Amino acid sequence: MKICVLPGDGIGPEIMVQAVRVLDLLRGEGLAIEIEEALIGGAAVDATGGPLPQSTLALAKAADAVLLGAVGGPKWDVLARELRPERGLLGIRKELELFANLRPAILYPELANASSLKPEIVSGLDIMIVRELTGDIYFGQPRGIEERDGERVGFNTMLYSESEVRRIGHVAFQIARKRNHRLCSVDKMNVLETTQLWRDVMIEISAEYPDVELSHMLVDNAAMQLVRNPKQFDVMVTGNMFGDILSDEASMLTGSIGMLPSASLDCNNKGMYEPSHGSAPDIAGKGLANPLATILSVAMMLRYSFGLEEAAVRIERAVKGVLAAGMRTGDIYEPGTRKIGTAEMGDAVLAAM
Numbered sequence: 001m002k003i004c005v006l007p008g009d010g011i012g013p014e015i016m017v018q019a020v021r022v023l024d025l026l027r028g029e030g031l032a033i034e035i036e037e038a039l040i041g042g043a044a045v046d047a048t049g050g051p052l053p054q055s056t057l058a059l060a061k062a063a064d065a066v067l068l069g070a071v072g073g074p075k076w077d078v079l080a081r082e083l084r085p086e087r088g089l090l091g092i093r094k095e096l097e098l099f100a101n102l103r104p105a106i107l108y109p110e111l112a113n114a115s116s117l118k119p120e121i122v123s124g125l126d127i128m129i130v131r132e133l134t135g136d137i138y139f140g141q142p143r144g145i146e147e148r149d150g151e152r153v154g155f156n157t158m159l160y161s162e163s164e165v166r167r168i169g170h171v172a173f174q175i176a177r178k179r180n181h182r183l184c185s186v187d188k189m190n191v192l193e194t195t196q197l198w199r200d201v202m203i204e205i206s207a208e209y210p211d212v213e214l215s216h217m218l219v220d221n222a223a224m225q226l227v228r229n230p231k232q233f234d235v236m237v238t239g240n241m242f243g244d245i246l247s248d249e250a251s252m253l254t255g256s257i258g259m260l261p262s263a264s265l266d267c268n269n270k271g272m273y274e275p276s277h278g279s280a281p282d283i284a285g286k287g288l289a290n291p292l293a294t295i296l297s298v299a300m301m302l303r304y305s306f307g308l309e310e311a312a313v314r315i316e317r318a319v320k321g322v323l324a325a326g327m328r329t330g331d332i333y334e335p336g337t338r339k340i341g342t343a344e345m346g347d348a349v350l351a352a353m
């Protein structure tokens with residue numbers, strides 16, 4: 001199993017160290033893991049002049065899975081759009097055709113107080129958001145800012161082909177099948193033709209999944225329902241932009257974006273795995289960051305790319321054990337628990353494994 005490790009920027013490198021320790025432990029026990037590291041994002045801009053060097057792309061393409069820390073930071077926000085770290089992320093998603101982004105929002109019972117919602121609204125929360133990741137207004141052409149009739153106009157194109165909708169639809173139905181058999185497709189069909197097509201295609205393919213109950217929700221209502229009664233959802237499927245927004249909203253229901261992993265998969269389950277949080281430049285290099293989302297991303301990698309369910313569950317159990325024992329990084333700390341740093345959290349997970 002060749003794993004391409006991309007630490008990136010901000011807290012990326014320090015959380016990645018802890019995730020790699022988990023991989024090292026598994027390798028020490030006999031799992032055939034090979035790790036290769038490369039640059040992406042601002043780190044790559046500084047070293048090579050661009051956020052996604054050809055060498056990084058080649059390594060990622062040759063690998064069986066990619067593990068990414070985080071990209072971006074204020075230092076690079078002044079650069080031209082095509083040089084910004086975020087472009088590296090969008091570029092690798094597109095180049096590797098990682099169209100299926102899986103973002104779980106799970107509330108760990110130990111962290112119920114971290115949510116800004118009442119514990120009874122969120123306790124037991126377990127949602128999987130399936131976000132389409134390589135289409136939509138993020139990539140549609142034409143796009144730009146230009147002068148028309150003496151003033152500047154900005155424009156983007158929201159576009160989905162039916163094959164794009166169909167393939168993400170199948171991924172979502174199959175995930176729903178392994179969970180509670182309920183899938184909610186989110187669109188804005190009352191206004192946008194793109195998403196009318198989205199809804200039509202979802203209904204068409206639902207015929208192949210009679211055991212999954214398909215429902216539809218407009219995105220504004222979905223945003224409201226997520227904070228009103230989030231436990232009504234099992235699996236949600238939506239386009240790139242709505243998924244970007246709703247997955248941030250859902251992550252905060254759990255009170256701890258520092259806990260949530262994600263997977264971005266291609267049609268062969270090759271994947272890139274990354275924490276759902278960003279590069280947190282304000283705490284970078286201080287040893288304060290929560291490495292658990294990255295460690296849990298390793299678990300997702302073992303499950304989805306390598307079919308190693310047992311190893312995945314072992315990591316997830318170790319994380320739960322560490323939380324149950326009261327260990328907390330600053331982002332999830334509350335009085336009565338023990339505040340520890342990034343490396344200590346890594347120590348604790350390794351010990352629990």
Ligand code: IPM
Nearest residue numbers: 072086087089090243244247
């Ligand atoms: C995410 C991020 C990215 C996105 C940015 C950094 C380009 O917000 O992964 O959700 O919009 O997809």
Ligand code: MG
Nearest residue numbers: 244245247248
């Ligand atoms: Mg986002």
